[in-house]
Amino acid sequence: MPVVKSKTHERRLHPLPLRIMHWINAIAIFIMIGSGWKIYNDDVILGWLHFPDAVVIGKWAQYGLQWHFFGMWIFVINGLCYLSYGIATGRFRRKLLPVSLRAILATANDALHFRLAHDDLTHYNAVQKILYLGVMAIGILIVISGLALWKPVQFSELAALFGSFQTIRIVHFLCMAAIVGFLLVHISLALLVPRSLIAMINGGPAVDRGVARAAVAAPEAEPSH
Template sequence: MKIIKEKHAFLMRWTHWVNFPVLTIMIWSGLFIYWANDAYGISIFGFTLIKFFPQWFYDYFHIPGRLAEGMAYHFLFMWFFFINGLLYLAYTIFSGAWRELIPKRNSFKEAWLVLLHDLHIRKTIPPQKKYNAAQRIAYTAIIVMGIGSVLTGLAIYKPVQFYWLCWLCGGYHFARILHFTLTIGYVLFFVIHIIQVILAGWNNFRSVISGFEVINTKTEIKPEPSPVEKTDEQDGNK
């Protein structure tokens, strides 16, 4: 017997799918800007491990010499990124969906168990509701990162008018490093996110488009409670 279980609200799905192309464009145009002064890399004891970015990378994506274009795209799509993010935040706060999202006291401990389970080291997974402990941490972090990108972006965009913000971000130089690092963070998040989505399968993926999951119950016809369950803070103990 199949039942429909509501999972993601419309606004969550809408902002998720708007954010994907908008963030891609922001990263793409951001590369045009970064190229003009590509000062960052990772080195240990003077030995350069990674240079952001190697020439083949720039050439492959046709990055060089497009600073003006990059700024023009970046300063248009920043509005969509900001407004979409604001919409998501407002929805999450006012709907109470944040209760399902933000990490709980035991999430950090549980996230290890989730990781061990995902790596096939541990057989069982701690009981969860909408998001498991690792998801709570990852999805909250990505929202905090989004806020960070807007704030550090504004700090390097208008460092004189928003001098207080620039100061809060650790100064012009550091704000630019943070802005860049957050972008690298999105790319790493994206890779893991895609792998997890593939592993989680179709039912999970569909829920981010149509909003529901289909659950197979073993029992025969039995009246199910309302598909939208009330948030239960005790869910970890169920």
């Protein structure tokens, strides 16, 4: 006769693997941006834009490049883990989809009139959804354009898709600018709603108290051979 055991699973709003990947990504992106600015200073795209030494990483452009490659491996490997985790666990489907234009406009309107509610951390509003999906898409584009900049001969077909080498630089630069813009909004919101920041550190509230019933068959009579 099989014995049925009950096991209680308590899932946090932000499970541990997600938090680890989020904070590794935050460190990697700061290395990428600071070192990227150092490399950019060596051959600027916009004549008036030169990043001050206080905010760049690497004493010389060559050091900036080495930091950039170091950050790149962390960003790419961690990013692939995050994307696979989000797809495999259904987190992206549950938390980021669907997102409709109507909901985005309504949420943006609420935000402009300071009517956005922050009491429920377990649901992302439409603007959060589009920002998170958008930054992931830009993260993918910045890696693709970075590959074409790094190895334009080996990835010549990829590089050709952009047209010219200078176009790849501009695309890469614009992706960086979009990520910096995202971070300004993202970090400001995290500081404005400190509960959300604490939840990204300690996991936040339990969101799912599912009861999994595991049927463990009691050892029956050994089959006779």
